[in-house]
Amino acid sequence: MFDIKLIRNNPELVRAAMEKRNAPVDLDTILAVDAKRRSAVYEMEQLRARQNQASETIARKKKNREDADDVIEEMKQIKEQSATLEIVVRQAEEDLQEILLSLPNLPDETVPFGKNEEDNQVIRHWGEPPAFDFEVKDHVDIAEKLGIVDFSRAAKIAGARFTLSLGYGAQIERALINFMLDAHTKLHGYTEALPPLLVNTPSVQGTGQLPKFSADLFKVDNTDYWLIPTAEVPVTNIHRDEILREEDLPKYYVAYTPCFRSEAGSYGKDTRGMIRVHQFNKVELVKFTTPETSWDELEKLTANAEYILQQLGLAYRVVNLCGGDLGFSSAKTYDLEVWVPAQNTYREISSCSNFTDFQARRANIRFRRDKKPEFVHTLNGSGLAVGRTVVAILENYQQEDGSVVIPEALRPYMGGLTQIPARP
RNA sequence: GGAGGGUUAGCAUAAUUGGUAAUGCACCGGUCUUGAAAACCGGCGGCUUCGGCCUUGAGGGUUCGAGUCCCUCACCCUCCGCCA
Known part of the structure; x- marks a missing residue:
């Protein structure tokens, strides 16, 4: 399987390799799916960070026998947001995975050019x-x-x-x-x-x-x-x-x-x-x-x-x-x-x-x-x-x-x- | 096919009523040393926009919160049955 980082950092190398294989790929689509996935993941991680913070607050308050209802209420709302985001992330990850699994290996430099x-x-x-x-x-x-x-x-x-x-x-x-x-x-x-x-x-x-x-x-x-x-x-x-x-x-x-x-x-x-x-x-x-x-x-x-x-x-x-x-x-x-x-x-x-x-x-x-x-x-x-x-x-x-x-x-x-x- | 037990980092072992994964060994880096060992410090799964996020066999569920509770599945061990 391909390292997505290689495609991200060196798309020309990958493009040339796939042409050598006579199996050209649409790198722009891959990069777009990757970008979409990355931004969705980032957004979700931000939300998770807030969730974790709130969760710690609840635990602390409960330990001190303080009232935590307002934080729990906030958590419920964050949870709803992250549930929809999670679907987006999962879809993007599946899309990318599917593409990456379908890409053949890079041919070595010593492999001759040719069709068949x-x-x-x-x-x-x-x-x-x-x-x-x-x-x-x-x-x-x-x-x-x-x-x-x-x-x-x-x-x-x-x-x-x-x-x-x-x-x-x-x-x-x-x-x-x-x-x-x-x-x-x-x-x-x-x-x-x-x-x-x-x-x-x-x-x-x-x-x-x-x-x-x-x-x-x-x-x-x-x-x-x-x-x-x-x-x-x-x-x-x-x-x-x-x-x-x-x-x-x-x-x-x-x-x-x-x-x-x-x-x-x-x-x-x-x-x-x-x-x-x-x-x-x-x-x-x-x-x-x-x-x-x-x-x-x-x-x-x-x-x-x-x-x-x-x-x-x-x-x-x-x-x-x-x-x-x-x-x-x-x-x-x-x-x-x-x-x-x-x-x-x-x-x-x-x-x-x-x-x-x-x-x-x-x-x-x-x-x-x-x-x-x-x-x-x-x-x-x-x-x-x-x-x-x-x-x-x-x-x-x-x-x-x-x-x-x-x-x-x-x-x-x-x-x-x-x-x-x-x-x- | 039936009954019971189990799966936590490279390996081995922990985790009160559910509160956010502890420790040892091995390994790597550093300090110290002529060198090594010991000791001590740090690291020791993945991702990262360096803020963080994820990771307890897999996938769901309950919950503000799951290693822990519930369901399904996979694999391993013990016993019974069947069998080359």
């Missing part, structure tokens, strides 16, 4: 896309031939955009989850978390999915529960409304969870296969840091996610998202895009972001070093999206006979299996 994903900036490449001397198949064909993913039965059980993994398909997901969790806990210093998959409204508001993006989420009927779209939500909210100690920062968490997304508005995109589904597994990295270190921590977090792709021998590139493509809460995002042979292109498999103090402000996550508590910075990134990793492995490691070689790093997690054998 075509303007994203490729930072670096790793690995070579494999060369095939046969016609490559896409992951759907490969998986169905191997009998490891059953899309039609998934549709029967749940509906379109669900998967049913079976046999080696289920096993490779479990192996990937364990491999990723082990790497991040044992090598990169993250604490493993297994959080709730249902969360309440304040949690979803804290990370920025609400109030604007409720259409992307699943809500449980007749409750205040939302299905998490990413582990970012429950894990970032671990420290909601807390004041951390400076010496406890940075805090690193890694969590495996299923993720649930309604994918409203994505009709016609990636309808086939397991690239875009309503439920998928993901291993998520989350950090809480001091403001000075968050940019370094973003580089390190991104490297931690890249490590997984490197170990799996999957070619990828790192992309710096442009202003127009940046997520609502993010100040800067690196997407890791893995090579997908059947599409002859790179597809997102991880998104690593620095949210600066945007989420911390919403979720009230602070730390103390001198006397005043300060907002922490929060970061997160997929490390990695498991379903899409399976897609990448199936397509990049496919063999002409229909079998799929298991990347070496994963074999210990597959009971030493070296390939998923082709079926006759």
Whole structure:
């Protein structure tokens, strides 16, 4: 959430930032609502001050057994005035809050200008896309031939955009989850978390999915529960409304969870296969840091996610998202895009972001070093999206006979299996 | 689902019949010291137009005035029931 003071003191900076995001805002309206709120608050505080004084007078008089009826009468009148003023103040505060919650984060200076994903900036490449001397198949064909993913039965059980993994398909997901969790806990210093998959409204508001993006989420009927779209939500909210100690920062968490997304508005995109589904597994990295270190921590977090792709021998590139493509809460995002042979292109498999103090402000996550508590910075990134990793492995490691070689790093997690054998 | 107890600042604990939140620890700053500790002084939730205002889990109500009384809700603890 935005600091209203920043808008008040430096509107040009905010205006420029929102333009960079391709999401211009009407700052004059915001400033007008703010001014209205401030004057109403001031007026009410004046009244309160008189109320408090009168109240003290009454208490004193009563103690001395003096008559206080005249002061009590005055208080009754003040009370009526403040009741109407209170409504004005409350309305103004709600108006301002609504606007502030709808504003996206300020993009960092290093975020490139641009409208959409075509303007994203490729930072670096790793690995070579494999060369095939046969016609490559896409992951759907490969998986169905191997009998490891059953899309039609998934549709029967749940509906379109669900998967049913079976046999080696289920096993490779479990192996990937364990491999990723082990790497991040044992090598990169993250604490493993297994959080709730249902969360309440304040949690979803804290990370920025609400109030604007409720259409992307699943809500449980007749409750205040939302299905998490990413582990970012429950894990970032671990420290909601807390004041951390400076010496406890940075805090690193890694969590495996299923993720649930309604994918409203994505009709016609990636309808086939397991690239875009309503439920998928993901291993998520989350950090809480001091403001000075968050940019370094973003580089390190991104490297931690890249490590997984490197170990799996999957070619990828790192992309710096442009202003127009940046997520609502993010100040800067690196997407890791893995090579997908059947599409002859790179597809997102991880998104690593620095949210600066945007989420911390919403979720009230602070730390103390001198006397005043300060907002922490929060970061997160997929490390990695498991379903899409399976897609990448199936397509990049496919063999002409229909079998799929298991990347070496994963074999210990597959009971030493070296390939998923082709079926006759 | 039922019964009872609880929620006060970073933590821990107070607050006569309703009179406007006290104290300890931790932490920060200062005095003192060669340095530190101790002691002492100040600070130690948010906002502020620097006059003040707000803050006792959340939201209502009664009252001139609510931590305190009433109602609704959330969460935590104990027990019963049900349950993987």
